[in-house]
Amino acid sequence: MALASQFLTRRLHGFLRALSTTLSYNPDLTPHQLDKLRKDHHLVDVRQAQELIDDGKIDGAQHVPLGELAAQLHALPTKNTVFICRGGVRSLAAIQMALEAGFEEPKHLQGGMMAWNNAFNHKDT
Numbered sequence: 001m002a003l004a005s006q007f008l009t010r011r012l013h014g015f016l017r018a019l020s021t022t023l024s025y026n027p028d029l030t031p032h033q034l035d036k037l038r039k040d041h042h043l044v045d046v047r048q049a050q051e052l053i054d055d056g057k058i059d060g061a062q063h064v065p066l067g068e069l070a071a072q073l074h075a076l077p078t079k080n081t082v083f084i085c086r087g088g089v090r091s092l093a094a095i096q097m098a099l100e101a102g103f104e105e106p107k108h109l110q111g112g113m114m115a116w117n118n119a120f121n122h123k124d125t
Contacts, residue, residue, distance in 0.1 A: 008051065014093045016071065023099075027081060027092070027105070027107045027108055028110040029108065029109055029116065030115070031111070031115050031116045031118075031119035032108050032113075033097070034058075036081060037082070038058065038060065039058040040083075041080040042062070042065050042081045042082070043058055043060060043061035043062065043082050043084060044061065044076060044081060044083050044084065045061040045063050045064070045084045045085070046064060046065060046069055046083055046084065046085050046090050046091060047063075047065065047084070047086055047090070047096045047103075047113070049063070051086055052114075054116070055117065056113065056117065057113075058084060058116065061084060062076075064076075066085070066090045066093060070092055071098055073103075076098075076103075078098075078103045078104055079103075081098060081103060081107070082107045082108060083095060083098070083106060084108065084109045084113065084116075085105070085108075085109075085112045085113070085114045085125075088108065088109065088110050088111045088112040088115070089112075091109060094106070095108055096106070
């Protein structure tokens, strides 16, 4: 079962990465770029609640699990929005949903919270 999950994750990541190359802008933010911009942007963490406990969270980020995002998009700002997940895959899916809802150039944390924690060697709580 784990191999099937890894296969699907790789396929999804490849699909979403291809999607990001078709955008007319670069949606990727490194941890250091996000750290500089985070006070001027609305951060939306699309991970599950347990992941926030396990991996920490970025101060000020709004928690909206990806499965609930479509129903909550209307309540989010359509500009200066950055999506966050654990590894950067679900946040690309969130970008696609946001674009379809009319958001202007949504971005995401490339590499997700794993990259954030590696860059800053800590977990915000």
